[in-house]
Amino acid sequence: MHAYRTHTCGALRASDAGSTVRLSGWVHRKRDHGGLLFLDLRDHHGLTQCVIAQGAAVFEAADRLRPESVITVTGEVVPREPGTINPKLPTGEVELRVRELVLQSAAEVLPFQVAGEQEAPEEMRLRYRFLDLRRERLQRNMILRAQIIQDIRERMIGAGFNEFQTPILTVSSPEGARDFLVPARLHPGKFYALPQAPQQYKQLTMVAGFDRYFQIAPCFRDEAGRADRTLMFYQLDVEMSFVTQEDVFTTMEPVLRGTFERFAEGRHVDAGPWIRIPYAQAMLDYGTDKPDLRNPLVIRDVTEQFAGSGFGLFARIAASGGVVRAIPAPGAAANPRSFFDKMNEWAREQGAGGLGYITFDADGAKGPIARNLEADRAEAIRAACGLKAGDAVFFAAGKEAEAAKLAGQARLKLGHDLGLASREGFRFCWITDFPFYELNEETGQVDFSHNPFSMPQGEMEALETKDPLTIPAFQYDVVCNGYEMASGAIRNHKAEIMVKAFGIAGYPPEAVEERFGGMLNAFRYGAPPHGGMAAGIDRIVMLLAEEPNLREVNLFPMNQQGEELMMGSPSVVEEARLKELHIRTVLPPAKGAAKAS
Secondary structure, X not given: OOOOOXXXXXXXXXXXXXXXXXXXXXXXXXXXXXXXXXXXXXXXXXXXXXXXXXXXXXXXXXXXXXXXXXXXXXXXXXXXXXXXOOOOOOOOOEEEEEEEEEEEEOOOXXXXXXXXXXXXXXXXXXXXHXXXXXXXXXXXXXXXXXXXXXXHHHHHHHOOOEEOXXXXXXXXXXXXXXXXXXXXXXXXXXXXXXXXXOHHHHHHHHHOOOOEEEEEEEEEOEOOOEOOEOOEEEEEEEEEXXXXXXXXXXXXXXXXXXXXXXHOOOOOEOOOOOEEEEHHHHHHHHOXXXXXXXXOXXXXXXXXXXXXXXXXXXXXXXXXXXXXEEEEEOOHHHOOHHHHHHHHHHHHHOOOOOOEEEEEEOOEEEOHHHXXXXXXXXXXHHHHHOOOOOOEEEEEEEXXXXXXXXXXXXXXXXXXXXXXXXXXXXXXXXXXXXXXXXXXXXXXXXXXXXXXXXXXXXXXXXXXXXXXXXXXXXXXXXXXXXXXXXXXXXXXXXXXXHHHHHHHOOXXXXXXXXXXXXXXXXXXXXXXXXXXXXXXXXXXXXXXXXXXXXXXXXXXXXXXXXXEOXXXXXXXXXXXXXHHOOOOOOOOOOOXXXXXX
16 A cells, blocks of 8 residues: 555545545544544545544544644545535545544644635735645636646647747846846846846747747736736747738637636637727727726717817816716616715715716706706717616716726726626727827836837838827737736837837937847848737636636735745845845935934
């Protein structure tokens, strides 16, 4: 007989009754039923009930066991009494009558319970992550993650892609976040950067003549943590040669859709082709470039209806170049006044001045705004929003970006509060035609808005003849249920366009040569048109597992401050090591410390 087990704790069935077996695992629960001691023994595969009679040689040893101690038990498999069968357990028809017990590892008093649904503070869960991971939900999440990655890999290989690995130690690059820097000991004063994405290397793979590349790539971004973003994450990184934007869509959509369909467990998954929504339309209709299409509400622009109207506040906003956005609220007119007051209070909590509204009944428009608005204008608003008697409409007004943001937030809140938005299934869309440039609010300078290595629509002619802020790029996102799940672009493969594009963003040619010389040099020796995308593995798992936080689908995650509490990372490094790396640390002054005179 094997030293530790003949079966796993999830393997025994009624057909095994009468067999002598050996199991090893963790003590999940322990129950004393007056003369009989029951132990639920758990391993990765499942749980088996073990029973020890008072007076048995191993009874005292078993009675002293703490939960989560690791033991090996040997005994006979016996059928459970009819009234004690547990149909929820695969092993629920049998139990193990223990005659031998070996304590492999004793557990100390637990900081929190592994068995049951008792919640523990997140900091404690992360500090004792190895205990947290023993819980059924997290075990299920991690197995789901492994299965999803395997499924994606198989689908990519089946679609003709080759899996390559790109360098982890690379060069700093403007990818939209801060780099993690690694000192180069052999090159004093110089640093490697951990990749924010394998962007340049995957493009160079195409220049090298490979046709279809993919990688489950680790990426690193030194930015603030939040529920749907972490300092380190994995992405399905993809690049293809001689493709248009449409080729990327038709190749990658079946991969992503197929993975979701496999793991949706009966939940709705949008059939293809997924709808394509230009960026400008998404911002207008949903107030965001990450719309949750499970919410049926669509925002409408009603600036024209208020321009020159009797409602002075909105008329002045329209005259000064602002906008007025209308958020339909079907059926909301039946709600008491307190519903509208709470929406107004909520808007103020978001930093807005308020949230005006109109209600409609059989006699027409009602409410404070309607009293000062011409009837034909109110009717035009009703028609534009597709409303009827019993409905209402809310308004967000101001500068375009601010009004769009508030309208988008109000759309989500109304969809939830009015019971219109579904929480089930997976709704997908492609967001296309992102602006190539944006205005940096801090510096007032033109900057890249999405990905600096994308091809601007219109190529060199557009860069030379158009206002940079009006140039769209061949850039696109996949959005699912309000989350950006993937992002990609058709790349710029021409050195002269790259130099010009970076020049508009304030990079002189010599700086572009210095920072991106490897890629520019490659482009000068014949680069194919190419494009691709990257899909967030962590977000895919988070969506399919219906978890609200990426930390619930990562094996050993960091907290929001970028600390890995279990191992104590980041940590202080001894002075001798810093000296070896030619580094001197200059710490910020302690909070509250007096300034030197």
